[in-house]
Amino acid sequence: MPGSTPIYTALQRYAGKDFLRLHMPGHVGKGIKQHELCRLAALDLTEIPGLDDLHLPTGIIKESQELLARAFGAAKSYFLVNGATSGVHALFLALNKEGEKVLLPRNAHRSFYGGLVLSGAVPVYLPVQVETDLGVALSVTAEDVNSLLISNPDVNNVFISSPSYYGTGCDIAAIAAITSGYNKLLLVDEAHGAHFAFSPLYPKTALESGADAVVNGLHKTLPVFNQGACLHLSARLAGDLRIAKTLSLLTTTSPSYPILASIELARRLMEESGESLLEESYQLSTEYRRKINAIAGLSCCEQELQAVNGVMGLDPLKILVSTRGSALNGYQFGALLRERYGVQVELEDHNFILAMFSIFHNRNDWEKFYHALQAIAATYPGRERTKPRVELPPLPPMLLTPRQAFMASSLKVPVKEALNRVTAEMIAIYPPGVPCLLPGELINQEMLDYITYLGKNGTRIQGPQDPSLQYINVIS
Numbered sequence: 001m002p003g004s005t006p007i008y009t010a011l012q013r014y015a016g017k018d019f020l021r022l023h024m025p026g027h028v029g030k031g032i033k034q035h036e037l038c039r040l041a042a043l044d045l046t047e048i049p050g051l052d053d054l055h056l057p058t059g060i061i062k063e064s065q066e067l068l069a070r071a072f073g074a075a076k077s078y079f080l081v082n083g084a085t086s087g088v089h090a091l092f093l094a095l096n097k098e099g100e101k102v103l104l105p106r107n108a109h110r111s112f113y114g115g116l117v118l119s120g121a122v123p124v125y126l127p128v129q130v131e132t133d134l135g136v137a138l139s140v141t142a143e144d145v146n147s148l149l150i151s152n153p154d155v156n157n158v159f160i161s162s163p164s165y166y167g168t169g170c171d172i173a174a175i176a177a178i179t180s181g182y183n184k185l186l187l188v189d190e191a192h193g194a195h196f197a198f199s200p201l202y203p204k205t206a207l208e209s210g211a212d213a214v215v216n217g218l219h220k221t222l223p224v225f226n227q228g229a230c231l232h233l234s235a236r237l238a239g240d241l242r243i244a245k246t247l248s249l250l251t252t253t254s255p256s257y258p259i260l261a262s263i264e265l266a267r268r269l270m271e272e273s274g275e276s277l278l279e280e281s282y283q284l285s286t287e288y289r290r291k292i293n294a295i296a297g298l299s300c301c302e303q304e305l306q307a308v309n310g311v312m313g314l315d316p317l318k319i320l321v322s323t324r325g326s327a328l329n330g331y332q333f334g335a336l337l338r339e340r341y342g343v344q345v346e347l348e349d350h351n352f353i354l355a356m357f358s359i360f361h362n363r364n365d366w367e368k369f370y371h372a373l374q375a376i377a378a379t380y381p382g383r384e385r386t387k388p389r390v391e392l393p394p395l396p397p398m399l400l401t402p403r404q405a406f407m408a409s410s411l412k413v414p415v416k417e418a419l420n421r422v423t424a425e426m427i428a429i430y431p432p433g434v435p436c437l438l439p440g441e442l443i444n445q446e447m448l449d450y451i452t453y454l455g456k457n458g459t460r461i462q463g464p465q466d467p468s469l470q471y472i473n474v475i476s
């Protein structure tokens with residue numbers, strides 16, 4: 001029944017009965033004394049009679065998963081207790097055999113790399129569209145999906161991310177039309193878009209737009225404990241036993257009931273009040289983005305983001321504020337927000353800050369953020385700050401798959417001796433965070449020149465053990 005919370009209700013019932021707990025977990029409901037945690041410990045139970053089993057649900061977990069599927073418009077949904085990461089891993093491992101090709105964006109979250117290692121699938125990379133002034137990697141295009149499917153007819157499935165970390169969506173409907181035309185599965189990492197399902201004012205969900213499987217990081221945007229996530233399947237995949245089997249393989253045998261209950265309570269809240277809460281947040285976002293755009297030197301860049309090829313829709317709760325017109329860079333802005341105004345944003349970058357608002361932020365919170373931005377901008381009136389852009393070199397040849405590279409032994413060599421070696425680690429310049437080298441790829445002369453240049457320029461690098469790029473780990 002919609003509105004019901006079978007897991008939470010069963011936990012509460014058990015906790016209220018004052019059982020002598022002769023079962024796991026070891027805190028037995030009373031060994032954790034800190035008062036904030038001890039109430040939670042009372043509900044931190046295990047698979048005793050009445051509490052079902054996440055690995056083979058037949059009772060309250062089955063019912064709750066069905067309610068989740070209904071709320072999100074899925075044919076089938078699974079709870080995930082190890083984050084969106086485990087959903088991405090499971091889709092890779094369930095749907096690809098070793099050596100099969102998957103089309104994916106070059107800048108995908110690291111969980112995609114984990115999925116490639118687990119499955120042994122061979123990546124074919126989609127070019128990533130970047131907003132070059134801000135330096136943010138945003139989207140993939142339907143045209144690129146189409147042309148890569150033509151040149152790689154043996155691709156097994158297409159796995160993309162939408163929305164991006166910055167809140168921009170891809171044109172999933174157009175991409176789904178292409179993938180279904182070629183009879184390929186479309187899988188979407190919608191980790192940051194779980195709230196979209198509950199309001200027409202927000203971008204359409206990937207499921208609504210025709211995706212076959214979608215991963216939501218529920219804890220990112222809904223009132224769900226960290227690690228709480230879910231995997232939704234369309235009718236085409238709902239009965240796929242490989243997915244059920246793989247999820248079970250990758251999931252702990254001691255799933256957290258508090259996480260499951262928090263997912264369930266969030267689902268009920270969103271079903272009952274999500275639309276009005278999201279509408280209020282949408283109105284606040286519209287009002288305050290307008291106000292922020294009026295602050296000299298700052299801009300929320302809606303037009304710039306939406307002008308990027310392939311971008312479709314923008315999450316109104318991700319507020320990316322460009323500081324390029326200010327005397328301060330984004331790191332300095334973020335530090336002042338934190339230290340002087342008690343505001344901590346999600347991300348600071350050279351060119352911008354990224355604030356994540358939720359349905360639980362009220363007008364006072366938006367006003368506090370706006371007021372702080374206004375005060376800082378007025379104190380440091382500015383000039384345009386630019387940062388030299390670093391162009392990416394062409395994709396290097398892949399000599400080993402991510403799985404082969406992960407399994408191989410490696411050694412550390414000076415970068416200047418790395419010519420024609422195969423890298424054992426990722427190198428991505430930030431921004432825009434698109435890797436120039438991934439494990440298994442060849443360090444040819446062009447790449448060696450490029451990473452030598454990066455090392456000399458002190459560019460911000462993600463991935464390698466030695467971010468100064470004096471040394472690099474290569475396959476031995």
Ligand SMILES: Cc1ncc(COP(=O)(O)O)c(C=O)c1O
Pocket residue numbers: 082083084085086109111161164165189191192217227229
């Ligand atoms: C786009 C994207 N996908 C997947 C994940 C993995 O999510 P989780 O931390 O829930 O495992 C993240 C985490 O930041 C992400 O940003």
